[in-house]
Amino acid sequence: MNNDELQTDSIRSKYTDKQPHSGLYRLNIIHLYPDLLNLYGDRGNIQCMRMRCKWRGIDANVIECSLDDHPELAVADIVLLGGGSDREQQIVCTRLQKIRRDLRDYVEDGGSLLAICGGYQLLGHYYDTADGRMEGLSLVDLYTEQGSPRLISNIVLRNESLPDFLPCEIVGFENHGGRTYIGSNKPFGKVLYGHGNNGKDACEGVLYRNVIGTYLHGPLLPKNPHVCDLLLQRALYRKYGVSLTDFPALDDSLEREANRAVVTRFHSPLAP
Amino acid sequence: MRLRTLLAVAAAKAALTACHLSGRPGSSLPGRAALKIDPHIIAPLAADIRRGIIVTCGTNGKTTTNNLLCSMLEAQGYRVVSNRLGANMLEGVAAAFATSAKRPLGYLFAKGPLGYLVDAKRPLGYLDADFACLEIDEASAARVLQDLRPDYMILTGLFRDQLDRYGEIDLTMKALEKAILEAPEMTLIINGDDPLTAYLAKNSAHRVVSFGVSERVANEVDEIREARFCENCGAPLRYDFYHFSQLGVYRCPSCGFCRPEIDYDASGVRLSPQLSFDVKEPGTAPVKISAPMTGFYNVYNILAVFSVLRQMNLPTDKFNEVLRSFRPQFGRGEVFHVGANGGQRVLLNLAKNPAGFGQNISAMLQDRSPKDLIIVINDNAQDGRDVSWLWDVDFDRLADETIRSITVSGLRAPDMQLRLKYVEIESDRAPDVESAIDRLLAAGCENLYVLVNYTALYEAHRYLEGMQK
Numbered sequence A: 001m002n003n004d005e006l007q008t009d010s011i012r013s014k015y016t017d018k019q020p021h022s023g024l025y026r027l028n029i030i031h032l033y034p035d036l037l038n039l040y041g042d043r044g045n046i047q048c049m050r051m052r053c054k055w056r057g058i059d060a061n062v063i064e065c066s067l068d069d070h071p072e073l074a075v076a077d078i079v080l081l082g083g084g085s086d087r088e089q090q091i092v093c094t095r096l097q098k099i100r101r102d103l104r105d106y107v108e109d110g111g112s113l114l115a116i117c118g119g120y121q122l123l124g125h126y127y128d129t130a131d132g133r134m135e136g137l138s139l140v141d142l143y144t145e146q147g148s149p150r151l152i153s154n155i156v157l158r159n160e161s162l163p164d165f166l167p168c169e170i171v172g173f174e175n176h177g178g179r180t181y182i183g184s185n186k187p188f189g190k191v192l193y194g195h196g197n198n199g200k201d202a203c204e205g206v207l208y209r210n211v212i213g214t215y216l217h218g219p220l221l222p223k224n225p226h227v228c229d230l231l232l233q234r235a236l237y238r239k240y241g242v243s244l245t246d247f248p249a250l251d252d253s254l255e256r257e258a259n260r261a262v263v264t265r266f267h268s269p270l271a272p
Numbered sequence B: 001m002r003l004r005t006l007l008a009v010a011a012a013k014a015a016l017t018a019c020h021l022s023g024r025p026g027s028s029l030p031g032r033a034a035l036k037i038d039p040h041i042i043a044p045l046a047a048d049i050r051r052g053i054i055v056t057c058g059t060n061g062k063t064t065t066n067n068l069l070c071s072m073l074e075a076q077g078y079r080v081v082s083n084r085l086g087a088n089m090l091e092g093v094a095a096a097f098a099t100s101a102k103r104p105l106g107y108l109f110a111k112g113p114l115g116y117l118v119d120a121k122r123p124l125g126y127l128d129a130d131f132a133c134l135e136i137d138e139a140s141a142a143r144v145l146q147d148l149r150p151d152y153m154i155l156t157g158l159f160r161d162q163l164d165r166y167g168e169i170d171l172t173m174k175a176l177e178k179a180i181l182e183a184p185e186m187t188l189i190i191n192g193d194d195p196l197t198a199y200l201a202k203n204s205a206h207r208v209v210s211f212g213v214s215e216r217v218a219n220e221v222d223e224i225r226e227a228r229f230c231e232n233c234g235a236p237l238r239y240d241f242y243h244f245s246q247l248g249v250y251r252c253p254s255c256g257f258c259r260p261e262i263d264y265d266a267s268g269v270r271l272s273p274q275l276s277f278d279v280k281e282p283g284t285a286p287v288k289i290s291a292p293m294t295g296f297y298n299v300y301n302i303l304a305v306f307s308v309l310r311q312m313n314l315p316t317d318k319f320n321e322v323l324r325s326f327r328p329q330f331g332r333g334e335v336f337h338v339g340a341n342g343g344q345r346v347l348l349n350l351a352k353n354p355a356g357f358g359q360n361i362s363a364m365l366q367d368r369s370p371k372d373l374i375i376v377i378n379d380n381a382q383d384g385r386d387v388s389w390l391w392d393v394d395f396d397r398l399a400d401e402t403i404r405s406i407t408v409s410g411l412r413a414p415d416m417q418l419r420l421k422y423v424e425i426e427s428d429r430a431p432d433v434e435s436a437i438d439r440l441l442a443a444g445c446e447n448l449y450v451l452v453n454y455t456a457l458y459e460a461h462r463y464l465e466g467m468q469k
Helices: A043-054 A086-108 A118-123 A225-240 A253-266 B003-021 B029-037 B042-046 B062-075 B090-100 B104-118 B138-147 B169-182 B195-202 B297-311 B319-325 B354-366 B388-392 B413-421 B433-442 B454-468
Strands: A026-032 A059-065 A078-081 A112-116 A126-129 A132-135 A143-158 A170-181 A189-193 A206-208 A211-214 B052-057 B080-082 B131-135 B152-155 B187-191 B207-213 B238-244 B247-251 B264-270 B275-280 B287-291 B332-338 B344-350 B371-376 B403-409 B447-452
Touching (some): A043 A078, A078 A118, A086 A132, A112 A225, B003 B029, B003 B042, B003 B090, B042 B090, B042 B138, B052 B062, B062 B332, B152 B297, B169 B195, B187 B195, B287 B319, B297 B319, B332 B454, B354 B447, B403 B413
Parallel strands (some): A026 A078, B052 B152, B152 B187, B371 B447
């Protein structure tokens, strides 16, 4: 090899060695039922949180909770509830009812919860399908009904209402049969491109306390580092009273580029 | 032959000529033209097949299995109709049949106008072939099987694939279930190591033959598995061991659903320097098989072909000979020798879903010589618009001392680079696959791996083929 561009000692060099605060801060991230709810690269969300903690010297302790485990929500700082197929969701749904009260206490206490797709639907009162009603957790005042066709698309959102959000669009991929109605709750974002909650009201997802519910896969966090940082920020503040800005800033040029690529391709602000 | 079928065949032939003139393979468009005129053109042409129709379904391994089967049958002197280029939806199957049919005018001349009128029955479509071997897309299978009555259906295995097109894998299962019901008389030849496929077969009333690997071969890798839970009752499956993804030796402790008795069982599997194993079949002596291929998944592809040949009572005496000369086509582990005296080796492989990508990485890491890697990810309709599956691939395994560099390209290059960043692996970007290949070869790379998803395959293949000439 004589090409300078390719002459790296190792393909692992650039991203390692960034742990200034090692050992001081530790976040417990509970991943609920990854053995069932792991559709569409959702574990990328865990990987994103894990690495963005690591690069700042924050210790990310990921606890994978399987169906037989009892999640210790009292020590949780961030909880991730992913999506699964309808069949898998039904299995989870029954199990979740047993920890419903713990989850509600966690949410009402300001705990961070990210619920994706099927997990998002489970936050509400119910999901009505052709095969009957799936009872939800009633953590957030919303409900879902099965619709046709499936809403499948790249999706671009904008959220200007959150103060700690960077002024940046949220991008992802949606693939859901359910139509979700969030009543008077705030949406996660306004739909610039794609379908959103129900294809009608131009809203996507829900925000309630420190809960984010959304249909966005992609997975959500890697191409939306500002959303990842929002979760980390809230968790750090709740646990230690510190702000993410106390930590060294990360180089997010690649993340931003991947985000912009989706925005400009599917929603050009210059388009009529 | 019905006039409609005649016209449809003529239209397909004309479309094929037009495709060839414009430099395209014409694997689909002629079928579309034919179907416009005769929506059921497949049925009369399929009725002319003399000895058997074999279809191959499953998310991974269709093209290699189908092409290998064609080569085996041709080596025995049979005439075979197939969709070797991998055009596996309704149009592709129609194109395979219609473009292989005799020219309508030739047919008229052969029979004479009077003969044509008298001979209203046979041959229906005037297709001169002993076998039809067709790979069929899972979502198209039910529709194709309305017109095509196969004798055998090979099910290679079911993995998470293009979720935006098929929805969840449950929907792929339902589509296949429907297709299987369309042809109640066919025999299913299944990958018994896959609980999803085994469940499909168990739930049907069809005759089932299975192939598999009952001994542990390689260390399992922790990756996304589709069927951790029993399809039958929902309880967690117990595994003695995994081969890869959800393939392995499994049983349900709750309802008793289990891996079927394996009819064609591979043992003594060696993956390098090339594949070799013995196939045991009840009541016969083991057969030694060796193939100049790598990758565990190819054991299944070979086993599937072996099983169907044995089931049809066809000779397998030339099996190893055909394997030796079998050239994987169209980027299914296809090797190119380029540069001065062909001293630079380039391996092109399709990697379109997590299971396929994982297997590609395993095969690549078995090659312990230094290498450079190009990954191209597109998100056109055929690729699947949703690229979130990239996060279901264990890319951390690429942090291996034999991999000198990784270059990323394609419509979703930023996504791919970001994916690598989150396992702390650096990569370069190239505007397209051609310049990526050029750059690495100019830098003296002697061992280059190019892993691409569907629509990038044609571009990469054409370019490498051109370089080799």
